[in-house]
Amino acid sequence: MRVAPALRAFGLSLLLAGCASTAGITAGAPPAPAPADEYQIGADDxxxxxxxxxxxxxxxxxxxxxxxxxxxxxxxxxxxxxxxxxxxxxxxxxxxxxxxxxxxxxxxxxLRSHEYLSRVRVTGAVRTPVSIPYRQGMTVLDAVLAAGGVTEFAAPDRSSLHRKAGDSAQAYEVQLNHILEDGDLTTNYKVAPGDVITVPERVL
Missing domain, CATH: 3.30.1950.10 (wza like domain)
Known part of the structure; x- marks a missing residue:
């Protein structure tokens, strides 16, 4: 008679463990952008x-x-x-x-060739929207700082990184406030030539 409660307790613990595991997957960091196609050398590079x-x-x-x-x-x-x-x-x-x-x-x-394609652009609620030359190792934070940072009207945690892949484009969530204020670099992705970073204004 005492075995049943023990079995029920064991089963409940397994159920809770399973739920915790599922919650961890759901609440995980947003997927990182796939690496861009490797840069092809051009004349004047x-x-x-x-x-x-x-x-x-x-x-x-x-x-x-x-x-x-x-x-x-x-x-x-x-x-x-x-x-x-x-x-x-x-x-x-x-x-x-x-x-x-x-x-x-x-x-x-x-990088001197493909001048347009080898640049990274930052638009939206930043101090100075910019188009800057891409350099190896550049990150989202580097690009945003080059734009002077965000304005007081920005909604930094709704920022996004847009990357073209073939004939389509993909947008990736960037939690810019976590990067700037908390030092959380989870979404401080490395950028690629042609990337566009957008910082929207907050809804008043």
């Missing part, structure tokens, strides 16, 4: 080609109008319309003829 342990082969140069760069020993390499990783792999394969197991990295140091 400045690239840095580094060859590990071979500084004499490392260069920093603009991409020529024909989309190529000149690398010591290798000669001309096509960079335009390709990702930095693809160019690094190409240079690495070509250098393997001359040096043993080369390790090559290619980094974009300045």
């Amino acid at each position: 400045i690239v840095q080609v580094s060859v590990w342990r071979n500084p004499e082969l490392s260069i920093t140069a603009p991409v020529r109008p024909d989309g190529k760069i000149s690398v010591p020993l290798v000669g001309d390499v096509v960079a335009g319309g390709r990702t930095p990783d693809a160019v690094a792999k190409d240079v690495q394969d070509k250098l393997a003829t001359y040096i043993k197991e080369p390790q090559v990295t290619v980094i974009l140091t300045e």
Whole structure:
């Protein structure tokens, strides 16, 4: 007779645990934006080609109008319309003829091509709506601070990040007040070229 209450208590504890688990999933952070397509190098972009342990082969140069760069020993390499990783792999394969197991990295140091597409825009209830050049590692907070921060009329926790993906666009919730006031960086997403951050005004 004493077993039934114990079983009921055990079953209740399992039910509560299940509810807590479900609540945790529902109340979790909003989904982060998917990474944008990796940037493709264009004419006039400045690239840095580094060859590990071979500084004499490392260069920093603009991409020529024909989309190529000149690398010591290798000669001309096509960079335009390709990702930095693809160019690094190409240079690495070509250098393997001359040096043993080369390790090559290619980094974009300045984005000069695709001027419109390689910018990030901040609009709405900010001090100075801006269109700023994208740089690697830039976050939502960086862009908003470049716009002078939000105004007293802003509803920062209803902000959003808009990103184009192919023929469609996706909006992601940005809890800007949590970022600015609480230091909660959960929605301080890294931005991508072409992103638009909007900060709406609060309803009076």
